[in-house]
Amino acid sequence: MLSPEEREIFARAMLNDVIAAVKDANCSPVIIATELYDSEDILVTIADNDLSGSLNEVLSQAAGPVLILMADLPLATGEAIRRLVNTKSDIAIVPGRGGGTNAIFVKEPTKFHVDYYGMSFSKHMQIVREAGLTCEVVDSFLLHTDIDEEDDLVELLTHGTGKSRKCLEDLGVTLSVAHGRVGVKRKDVYHQQS
Amino acid sequence: MLSPEEREIFARAMLNDVIAAVKDANCSPVIIATELYDSEDILVTIADNDLSGSLNEVLSQAAGPVLILMADLPLATGEAIRRLVNTKSDIAIVPGRGGGTNAIFVKEPTKFHVDYYGMSFSKHMQIVREAGLTCEVVDSFLLHTDIDEEDDLVELLTHGTGKSRKCLEDLGVTLSVAHGRVGVKRKDVYHQQS
Secondary structure: OOOHHHHHHHHHHHHHHHHHHHHHOOOOOEEEEOOOOOOOOOEEEEOOOOHHHHHHHHHHHOOOOEEEEOOOOOOOOHHHHHHHHOOOOOEEEEEOOOOOEEEEEEOOHHHOOOOOOOOHHHHHHHHHHHOOOOEEEOOOHHHHOOOOOOOHHHHHHHHOOOHHHHHHHHOOEEEEEEOOEEEEEEOOOOOOOO | OOOHHHHHHHHHHHHHHHHHHHHHOOOOOEEEEOOOOOOOOOEEEEOOOOHHHHHHHHHHHOOOOEEEEOOOOOOOOHHHHHHHHOOOOOEEEEEOOOOOEEEEEEOOHHHOOOOOOOOHHHHHHHHHHHOOOOEEEOOOHHHHOOOOOOOHHHHHHHHOOOHHHHHHHHOOEEEEEEOOEEEEEEOOOOOOOO
16 A cells, blocks of 8 residues: 555654654653664664564663553554553553554563563563563553554544654545445545646 | 354353443443343343444433443453543543444433444544533553454453453464464364264
């Protein structure tokens, strides 16, 4: 549905929505990127490791509580993030769709490590148990909804309020109902020369 | 993945999980069914109308607050339901995946009506606005996750704690990871004659 260039524009718009939500929750965002990323006002760390390795380095060196949020959560809101950072448990976690992990807040980062890919939610719950920590599973669909597949765009077009929804709409992607099932379609876009 | 008979057993298990959650939230369940349904201790109303028509009859005659929950929400918990019934707004609503509506709590049912199918969440928000009511969208993935497709079973096997998860497991349905993606598979079941 989207070209590689459009996917990059869309991914940046999602990241911007996540950053806006993080700021709204009074947290200080840091971007962990796998390649050079240009950001005017956000600290960017370029990782020379895989996702888990990079984040575990951050956790092992952190001086205070850490919130880990994936960048494909454009429905994130300050209110939803505050439910994590206000947890009474040692850790708060929001599972992603399909057995993954979308958000982790950990009060004492040196006591915890991450292990992404596959059924990471179950793996993280196991790590929590082994570390003897208490954990709250935060029941949020806004943070549970990661954007992986075309059908996930239905959620963004239904519930999104930020830049990534606008980005999709600007690309001509809209909701469609066929056979009682809601999906997305793309309007023909005419590239007119001016 | 499931035969028609197994689907019926599974659907009943999901309904039982929803009823248990409703009771845990101190609400009094009533089943609205489209055909005869046998229940020992729950009041059953057989509807001679479609889903919206049947529920609108209930709403128009209700003497007090009404909670409408779909029967395919096996992750429902008393805690999640209490977030709806404790709302400060006139109405609390949980969208379903794919533009639908999974749960509605309405304090004054005669002022509201439902309109299911298609993009019902947007329709319900429009009805709320037209009625001049206040509405809280409750951010719950446990109530957002309806079981429609095979992939939805991943959510039940990851987060479920009730009868419908046990039912699936008894049928030999388990999580599987292939190419980093989590799905479900069914073990070969040998029907031995005793």
